[in-house]
Amino acid sequence: MNSTLDMFNSQSALSPAGVGAGATHDLTLIMTIAAAVIFVTVMGLIWAAWRNTATPRAWWIWTGGVVVPVVTLTALFIGSTLTLQALTQGDKDALVIEVTGNQFWWDVVYDPDTLALRDANEVFVPVGRPVTFRLASADVIHSFWVPSVAGKMDMIPGRVNELTVTATKAGRFRGQCAEFCGLSHPLMAFELVALPAEEFDIWLRDLEGEARDAATPALLDGRRVFLEAGCVACHEIRGVATGGRLGPDLTRVGARASLGAGMWRMNTGNLAGWIADVGDMKPGAQMPSYNHLSGPDLRNVAAWLESLQ
Ligand code: CUA
Numbered sequence: 001m002n003s004t005l006d007m008f009n010s011q012s013a014l015s016p017a018g019v020g021a022g023a024t025h026d027l028t029l030i031m032t033i034a035a036a037v038i039f040v041t042v043m044g045l046i047w048a049a050w051r052n053t054a055t056p057r058a059w060w061i062w063t064g065g066v067v068v069p070v071v072t073l074t075a076l077f078i079g080s081t082l083t084l085q086a087l088t089q090g091d092k093d094a095l096v097i098e099v100t101g102n103q104f105w106w107d108v109v110y111d112p113d114t115l116a117l118r119d120a121n122e123v124f125v126p127v128g129r130p131v132t133f134r135l136a137s138a139d140v141i142h143s144f145w146v147p148s149v150a151g152k153m154d155m156i157p158g159r160v161n162e163l164t165v166t167a168t169k170a171g172r173f174r175g176q177c178a179e180f181c182g183l184s185h186p187l188m189a190f191e192l193v194a195l196p197a198e199e200f201d202i203w204l205r206d207l208e209g210e211a212r213d214a215a216t217p218a219l220l221d222g223r224r225v226f227l228e229a230g231c232v233a234c235h236e237i238r239g240v241a242t243g244g245r246l247g248p249d250l251t252r253v254g255a256r257a258s259l260g261a262g263m264w265r266m267n268t269g270n271l272a273g274w275i276a277d278v279g280d281m282k283p284g285a286q287m288p289s290y291n292h293l294s295g296p297d298l299r300n301v302a303a304w305l306e307s308l309q
Contacts, residue, residue: 010174011147017169017194018149020087027083034076041068087151090164094130097123101135101142101155103181103286104188105248105261110204117207118236120248121261123175123192126200127167135161143179146192152178167194174262183284189262210239211251211308222304225297229290237308247287255309260285272302 016022045064049055100107110117110124112134125131135144137155144163145152153163177188195203214220223240226232232241238251256266260282264270270281276298278287293301 013147019166020150023083023086091130094132096132098134101137103139104184106190118249121190122256124203125167125194126197127170127194130164130166133163140181141179142177142181145178146173146175148173170194170196184282187263211237218300219304219307222300225301253308254306268302268306271305272298
C-alpha cells in the first residue's frame with residue numbers, strides 16, 4: 001500500500017487536532033485515571049476489611065457497596081454527559097459540507113445550499129471555524145471518522161446525520177470508513193485537510209472555477225479519449241462534461257494527494273493503471289476496467305487527468 005500519509009501520526013485519537021477529538025481524548029484520560037484510582041482504593045478497602053474485624057459489617061456494606069460507588073459513578077456520569085453534550089452541539093453559523101458515502105469513495109459538496117461545489121475523496125476545512133458535516137449514503141451503511149479531529153458518525157441510506165466539527169490545528173489527517181461496507185471497506189479512506197481560515201477561503205474560491213484547459217496536443221488527446229470512452233457517463237468535470245454523478249467528480253482530480261480514496265499516490269502511472277484495471281487496484285470498485293484502450297490513449301488520458309489541478 002502506497003499511502004500518502006503517515007498512519008500513526010495522522011490517524012490517532014491520542015493526538016487530537018479538533019474540538020471533538022480533544023473532548024473525547026480528555027474524557028478518556030479522566031476515565032482511565034479514575035479507573036486506576038478506583039482499582040487501588042477497592043484493593044485497599046478489601047485489605048482493610050480483612051485486617052480490621054472491629055468495624056461492623058454494615059459499615060463496610062454501606063460505605064464500600066453504596067456510598068463510594070454512587071459518588072464515583074455519578075461524577076463519571078456527569079463528566080461523560082457533559083462531553084456528549086459538547087460533541088453533539090450543532091452550530092447554525094457553521095459552514096455546511098455534505099459528504100455522501102459510496103462503495104468505496106466519498107462524494108463531497110461544499111456549501112450545498114448556495115455554492116454547491118463538488119469534489120471527492122478529500123475534505124478541506126478551515127481551522128478554528130465550526131463545520132457541520134451532513135452525512136448520507138448512496139448505497140449501504142458507511143461511517144465517517146477522522147480520529148484526530150472528531151468522533152465518528154454513521155452514514156445511513158435514507159437519512160442525513162449531522163456532525164459539527166472544529167479543527168484546532170492545521171494539517172492533513174487521515175479519515176477512514178468505520179463501518180463494514182463491502183470488499184474494499186478497509187480501503188475506503190480520505191484525507192481531511194485543515195487549512196488556516198484565510199487559506200481555506202482562497203482554496204474554496206479556487207474550487208468554483210472550471211477545469212484547467214488542456215495545454216499540449218497530448219493532453220488535448222487525453223481529453224478526447226475521456227470524452228469518447230464514455231467516462232462522462234459517471235464522472236463530472238466542470239467545463240468539460242457535466243451530469244455524471246455515479247463516480248467521483250474529477251474537476252480537480254490531479255490536485256488530490258491520493259488516488260482511489262486514500263490508496264495510491266496521485267500520478268500519471270497510477271492513474272493509467274487505475275483506468276486499465278481498477279479491479280486489481282481496488283477490489284469491488286464499481287468502475288469498469290478500460291483495458292481495451294491503447295497504450296498511448298491510456299497514457300494521454302491519465303496525463304490529462306493528472307493535469308486537472
Ligand atoms: Cu464504507 Cu466501510
